[in-house]
Amino acid sequence: MLIFRKPPENIEHPQMPADVVIVGGGPSGMACALRLAQLIDEHNAKNPQAELSKENIYVLEKAREIGQHCLSGALLDPGSMRELVPDFEKEAPLEAPVSKEAVYFLTEKGKFKLPVTPPPLRDHGNYVISLNRFVKWLGGKVEQTGITVFTGFAGSELLFDGNRVTGVRTDDKGLDKQNQPKSNFEPGYDLQSKIVILAEGPRGSLTKQLIQKFDLVKDRNPQTYGQGVKELWEVPSGSIAAGEVIYTMGWPLTAREYGGAWIYGGRDNIVSLGFVTGLDYPDPRLDPQRVLQQFKRHPFVARLLEGGKLIRYGAKSLPYGGWWAIPPVAGDGWMILGDSAGFLNSQRLKGIHLAIKSGMLAAETAFQALKSNEFSAASLGVYQQKVNSGSIKEELWKVRNFHQGFEHGFWRGMIHAGLQQFTGGRGVRNRYLGSAGYTRMKKLSELPSDGNPEAHLLGPAKGDGKLTFDKLTDLYHSGTKHEEDQPAHLIIQDTNICESRCIREFGSPCQNFCPANVYEMLDDSSAPNGKRISLNPSNCVHCKTCDIQDPYQIITWVPPEGGGGPNYDGM
């Protein structure tokens, strides 16, 4: 019997007043906190008689340590970072400046190098970084300013007063598997805050609450996502240079799936490689973790990894939808940053610099609001104007139709992308509509039973233990740990749908799209189709794919007890 996490009733929550609560300590949240501290320090230096306090500005971070849940390729476009910390290159942990770049189109055994690197993928001037190390450094700077980062605390609910966001409730700690308080039970805190800033990363759980409450996606394209599966390898010296950047398109995906791979050379013979599979593929049996394993078997990649060893694994979703899918980002008492808003350039495969920029703009807005003591939609709406009139929109507008162009396959997508390149992003019309990725999943009855031509992407990877790995082995390398005795944080609205409908119609795709073996269908003669759904919540790497990709939209990801999750050291 599955018991899901839900707020216990009749529990009093300790109250704590706050000026600003930033939910999520990733690049956008930390940039926001740092910029806000800078502005307050400047103000206080000039106005010693009207000082603003930083004491009641808090960052909530569900990971046990800063940066532990941060996963990206990653390449950093240093533009916004230079605005935030001039000369940051001197102190920030950077792997290497990009020294060499290439884009390949792969066939099963062969490869074609694009003769010219397309302009959006030219990376000279950018840096290969470990987002985990980078955010750890940035978070350290935030803590030095006197702003408190509550690590191990997740935002689990938004607090409202009518249509105004008035705060955040943190996670309840010490609930057992039956959702009953244990002897160490500690109710979540109600942080009553003048401003709540959501910087939760892609598919934020509080952001989702907010979007639903105010129907913020009205008139927007549905957000679409990809799932990035990443492995960190240590390879023999000379296999790849630090700063070398390789992108691939094509194999193992067919023209019906969207996605591609990255390979970045870091310091000390560390290679970051990963595969992003668009979460809008047709065959429910497709397994993105397997896609990465197939990719590694390509002779070009296998040779590169030869003699190396896997050191870390992780997975995370990323928002692809672009400009037309971004909800309003400010309102009465709230602002949304970074990937939670969808600030990612899907053509350049970059979002960190936009996340940082959005954090800075929100900080400037919050600073003015604190000065004028005015936190209404009009006051915080300045953030929206700054987004619309500055570099974020400028960059995203040019690629506003990029991902939608690929809805009908790779080749038509390439034609659209080419057209858009010459029309300032317009292509054949100003706004390409899009559909939510899960709606494009086909039923098993509409697909060939042998899975052709995608058979090599379907079902679980076996793994040879050297170059390729089964999911559990990969998962082990994510360092994921949770308190085992707690209710399931993957809330399935109606498990009957899983056991009577989904299993027949789609073959239970949760088992395939989850990169962490959280979902399993176990033999059970009493279940209608001989299998019952079972969860391993403590495997969860917090990628949010299930919340995004389940075809019935009945899974809601909520934060588990704070402190649990993957350990993305060096990722």
Next chain:
Amino acid sequence: MPETILVVVEQREGKLNRVSWETLAAGQAIASETGWALEAAVVGSGVEAVAREVAAKKLGKVYDVESVALTPYTPDVFSAGLKQFLENKQPRLVLMPHTYQVRDFVPQLATAMGRTVISDAIGYRKNSEKLLFTRQMFQGKFSADVGFSCDPPWFVTFQSGAFRGDKVEAGASAAPVETVNIDIPANISRNRPQPVFKEAKQAVDLTQAEIIVSVGRGIKEQKNIELARQLADALGGEIAASRPICDSGWLPMDRQIGSSGQTVSPKLYLALGISGAIQHVVGMKGARSVVAINKDSEAPIFEIADVAVVGNLFDIVPPLIEEVKKAKSA
């Protein structure tokens, strides 16, 4: 009447709980800063010896609060007895250690008296005539100073380790001990205490086991665990399991082997129906010899097994039990 601080020390079966010295040390510190009188109380039946032990410390007086109804301990009787005593004495401040027993009765006591408790405090501070107590928030990342706005008596419990028990000052001479007999109406307790037991006997230390029979998903149903248990008994070993078994509640969590459970290195590890995912293997790869029984010849457990048996464990284990028994009796 001078203001009084009363420390309620804790005794169990006539023995003082050492953490009470910490509370007494806290009481001495507050008394010296406020100038208030310091007294202590022991609650129970026949606990005068404990009262005498406490009286050796530097304080004004020790009350030996006595009633036969106070043994055995129940929260109803304890809070009723203390309520009676406190209403009579009217101390300003009541200090207790934040023990399981105190946690059990103090909410009831304070509620019955219409007062509040500042619980699990780690210190105190005197701030322009106001007495503040420090509590931890956000798992110790933050401290909040809180004070009372209600009438006394004020209840405070101190976290264990917040004060140094060995720093409690001895008195120049023994303080007077006053016996207070209280009447507690019969049948007031809604609790029926059962004999005290220790669960510790249950908790197995698998790290010490020489032989471990471990079951995985291949065991199929909860009732089949018995089969593995018989084998473990026959071998004189302990039973253990991989995560899914403990997750289903078929065996307690302290018998889980692997990255989220225990790490063991027995002489013999018998893996029944365990596939051998790395999460399990890291918990048992130190075993001197591994015997694995699994239907799937490609199960990763066979990569580390010294003896690999490909087959159905339900066919193999029953005769194995018989053979072990035979060999042992021979």
